[in-house]
Amino acid sequence: MNIDLHEKRIPIIKIGNFLIVSIQVDMHDKLAIQLQSQILEEIEKTGAKGVLIDISVLEMVDSFIGRMLSGMATMASIMDASVVIVGMQPAVAITLVELGLEMPGVDTALNMEKGMEMLEKRLKDDDYKLY
Amino acid sequence: MLQLTTDSNWTELGKYIIKTEHDIVQVRQLIRVHAKEMNMGIIDQTRVTTAVSELLRNMYNYGGGGEVLVETGVVDDKNALIITCADEGSGIEDLDLAMSDGYTSGMGMGYGLPGAKRLVDRFEIKSEKNIGTTVRVMKWR
Ligand SMILES: Nc1ncnc2c1ncn2[C@@H]1O[C@H](COP(=O)(O)OP(=O)(O)OP(=O)(O)O)[C@@H](O)[C@H]1O
Ligand SMILES: [Mg+2]
Numbered sequence: 001m002n003i004d005l006h007e008k009r010i011p012i013i014k015i016g017n018f019l020i021v022s023i024q025v026d027m028h029d030k031l032a033i034q035l036q037s038q039i040l041e042e043i044e045k046t047g048a049k050g051v052l053i054d055i056s057v058l059e060m061v062d063s064f065i066g067r068m069l070s071g072m073a074t075m076a077s078i079m080d081a082s083v084v085i086v087g088m089q090p091a092v093a094i095t096l097v098e099l100g101l102e103m104p105g106v107d108t109a110l111n112m113e114k115g116m117e118m119l120e121k122r123l124k125d126d127d128y129k130l131y
Numbered sequence: 132m133l134q135l136t137t138d139s140n141w142t143e144l145g146k147y148i149i150k151t152e153h154d155i156v157q158v159r160q161l162i163r164v165h166a167k168e169m170n171m172g173i174i175d176q177t178r179v180t181t182a183v184s185e186l187l188r189n190m191y192n193y194g195g196g197g198e199v200l201v202e203t204g205v206v207d208d209k210n211a212l213i214i215t216c217a218d219e220g221s222g223i224e225d226l227d228l229a230m231s232d233g234y235t236s237g238m239g240m241g242y243g244l245p246g247a248k249r250l251v252d253r254f255e256i257k258s259e260k261n262i263g264t265t266v267r268v269m270k271w272r
Contacts, residue, residue, distance in 0.1 A: 026160060028152040029188075059163065060177055062184040063242050091177040099181060099246035100232055 010035050012042050018119055019043065020112075022054040032068045039072060043081045049126075050119035051076060052112060056087030063101055070103040077105060082122055084108065086115040132198065132217040133257045133265040141204030141213060149187055149216075150196045158199055159184040162214065165201055169212055169272045179212060179270040182247035186216045186266050189243055194218025194264060206253070209271040219263040226258060 010031070013020045019042055027035065039051060053069070055061070061069070073083040085108045096103070109115035144165055147158045162183045166176040183199075190197040197218030204211060223229045230248070235241035244266075248254040253269035 026156050028156045030152060060159065060180050060184065062181050062188070063240055063246065064184075064188060067240060089177075091174045094174055095177045095181045095250065098178065098249050099185075100242045100249065101240070101246065 010038070012039060014042070014046055014048060017049040017123065018116070019046070019048045019051045020054070021051065022057075024057050026058070026060070027065060029064055032065055036068050036072045040075055040079070043076055043079050049081050049123055051081060051083045052086050052115045052119065053083065054086045054112065055092075056089065058092060059089070061088070061092050061096055063099060066096060066099075066101045066103055070106050073103070073105040073107075082107070082119060084115040084118050086110075086112055132219055133259060133263055135215065135255055135257060135265055135267050137202075138204055138206070141202040144201040144203055146201070147199045148196070149190050149199060152191065154196075155184065155187045155191060158187060162201065165203075166212055166270070169203065169210070171212070171270065171272055175270055175272075178250040179214070179268070182250040182268055183214055183216070185243035185247045186214075186268070189266075190216055190218045190220070190264075192237065194220030197263075206269060206271075209252075211252070211269045211271055213267065213269050215265065215267040217263065217265040222260040222262055222264055223256075223258040224260055226256060229258075230256070 010021060010023060021039060069085060076083045083106065085106055088108055109118055149155060149158060159180050163176050163180045166179050197216060200215040202213040204213060228234050230244050232245045233241045247268065251268040252271045255267045258264040
């Protein structure tokens with residue numbers, strides 16, 4: 001296990017092929033943007049194939065944070081990495097739908113374990129495609 | 132600032148200023164506290180907090196900041212949490228357009244206003260070019 005802890009507010013941890021990010025604070029806009037570029041830089045630096053973003057602590061996702069998450073998923077996929085959002089609270093999910101926000105390219109999983117399985121399965125499927 | 136009609140029976144719960152991005156985070160958290168104190172369920176707390184977050188960001192982006200008044204009162208026989216956001220920014224020229232899904236004059240997605248309206252029980256907006264914008268949302272308890 002290779003742990004890469006950053007000094008910044010939101011740590012990014014690398015385990016195997018994957019990055020794990022746990023958002024623990026209600027983010028203001030600049031922090032959200034900073035996290036987005038931090039994650040993309042980390043994908044580039046480490047060649048990670050997947051990113052798990054735990055938002056189980058977030059009590060609210062508005063259009064700005066939603067846009068940050070889906071933008072990140074799009075950019076990550078260009079860099080050949082998939083993003084899975086983990087642990088979204090039911091109230092947050094309902095509110096996002098009512099807000100009208102669709103987050104294209106963003107996959108969600110109930111918990112870290114399920115999210116990890118999703119990424120591993122995708123990595124395997126990609127391997128087959130090579131042959 | 133543009134005024135909306137009020138009711139003398141409403142009680143003020145708080146008044147906040149939006150000047151910075153940090154104020155947006157702080158005030159939306161306070162809105163949740165008010166919603167909680169009114170015994171709203173978790174989904175309604177999240178709805179009203181998210182709606183107000185959209186309004187605060189608009190106020191910050193287009194209005195140069197502004198003022199948030201939180202009140203409670205009886206409206207149409209219902210106990211309501213009432214939040215009024217007022218700014219003295221550029222104002223909105225075409226309200227119908229601004230209220231439609233997907234319209235943005237900037238780099239947003241244009242879901243802030245119409246989305247906020249869907250998340251609350253009552254939505255009022257008044258805007259005048261170069262005078263400002265006042266938006267009021269209510270959530271029943
Ligand atoms: N307080 C305001 N003062 C002046 N113009 C405003 C204000 N609020 C909204 N507008 C105008 O209405 C448009 C629509 O607002 P809305 O919140 O729906 O979308 P957005 O802010 O552009 O994008 P999003 O909220 O999805 O990030 C804005 O692009 C802006 O032109
Ligand atoms: Mg907006």
